[in-house]
Amino acid sequence: MTDLAESIESMEQLTVAWRAMVLDRDADADVRDLPGVAVRWADCRFAFWNAVTLTDVGADAELLRRRLALTADIMRTKKHPGFLWLFEDLLDDGARSVLEEAAELAGLEYAFPGTGMAGDFLPVPDPVHPDLTFARVTTDEQLRAYADINSRGYGFALEEGRDGLVGSALWKSGVHAYLAMRGGLPVACAATVAAAGRLFVMMVATDPEWQRRGYGEAVTRKALYEGSRATGLTRATLHATVAGAPVYPRIGFRPNSPLHFYGLRG
Secondary structure (H helix, E strand, C coil): CCHHHHHHHHHHHHHHHHHHHHHHHCCCCEEEEECCEEEEECCCCCHHHEEEEECCCCECHHHHHHHHHHHHHHHHCCCCCCEEEEEHHHECHHHHHHHHHHHHHHCEEEEEEEEEEEEECCCCCCCCCCCCEEEECCCHHHHHHHHHHHHHHHCCCHHHHHHHHCCCCHHHCCCEEEEEEECCEEEEEEEEEEECCEEEEEEEEECHHHCCCCHHHHHHHHHHHHHHHHHCCCEEEEEECCCCCCCHHHHCCEEEEEEEEEEECC
């Protein structure tokens, strides 16, 4: 794939995967594909399930301004906060040069960066880590543990993560979600799900107390191994945070589009 094609793929993977996640959380969620704007908004307390992304390819400065204004208007109608996920490589040079100004004018503020990644490297070996065993999430108790690791890893209140995951049937069956267990203690988690012919990695986190021990990489490899074995898929995609960005190339992922997260200005 060309770099632009991978950036388009990265954006489309978000729209496909998040449709399933958001509708799983709320069958009446706001899932719309507007001109240049995809809305995937569960309006729950877990901010990652409240998402908007821009879908134009090669948007210029004026189009970007209009899309950002619409995005902010949509976000203002919601009860709970969420994020605009903006894939930088889908903008033309002029739009990139005015992005900061245009976002501020629309009433959006920069939250944090990310990176789209992909690779054709599946299957991977079944991982082994001397400290860990792995458990697939199949019970409400395990799903609550998965949510709590994400909340602690990303700095959310525990109730926010639980509002995003606890009670889900999809996460206990259609998603290949795994806990890394150190003895009887869940310390890290990762999940994969089939999305438009790719295996999409999501919600990778390590409890802050247990970071920098290779636990996140190990459980990601486990989710990839089991997801690929179940689906036969050979290409994987993900959206990495700053903390995860150095880890995933060791598995086989290659960075594509820089990703910017924006929220409404308070």
